[in-house]
Amino acid sequence: MTKVFEQCVLPVLTYGSETWSLTMGLIRRLRVTQRAMERAMLGVSLRDQIRNEEIRRRTRVTDIAQRIAKLELQWAGHIARRTDGRWGLKVLEWRPRTGKRSVGQPPSRWTDDIRRVAGSGWRQAAQDRVLWNSLQKTYV
Template sequence: MTNGFETWSLTMGLIRRLRVSQRAMERSILGASLRDRISNVEIRRRTRVTDIAQRVAKLKWQRAGHIVRRRDGRWGPKVLEWQPRTGKRSVGQPPTRWTDDIKSFAGSRWIQAAQNRGIWIFLQKTYVQ
């Protein structure tokens, strides 16, 4: 279910839909229906599956660190630092970019922080929570 999610911009609506899908899959695994009125906490305890939002956040954080630390001349790190020619975004609330939630958590100097794996792993633990 998490294949390719590390490249998505995570919005609250997307996370909500992922959690609903995960709960439906867990209920299916257990053979329980909504009519059985088993709480989500109990289902999670029985299946012992990690929350999808935490898993996706961890994968995204790891991917961001991996891309930034690359030194083989690929375009990935260059794209992260790219700014449009005009320097402006469209009117209204613009769509969330891939790096927006990483920047909001780690700060605008997150690329420098990702160079140090120890700091990056420490930040990952708090970001995923």
């Protein structure tokens, strides 16, 4: 059952997540969904009051937040190493003409998540695959 979940359900849940700007609310909703599916796999109800750690230990399924973080870093490395002139990297470097963002706390951008993990020189670090993969493993 775990194998089916890992190979079929998680890829569907995380489709396109490489480009999402992860917020705590989004991570929480994905984890709640994953835990509900894990409980259904085990035939356990919320009324049984079994801790999440115990459910995770029984199912041995990868945490969805870790999977998304790994996919996001893989995609960032792929985009940074591209040299064919497609507009993935151009979109990352794009700045609005006004140069201003909305008032208040600005919404988190995809590159903000990557900078938080790999630092401001993440594009240079991504050029070296060995360094980037080691950074990926330490973060995830």
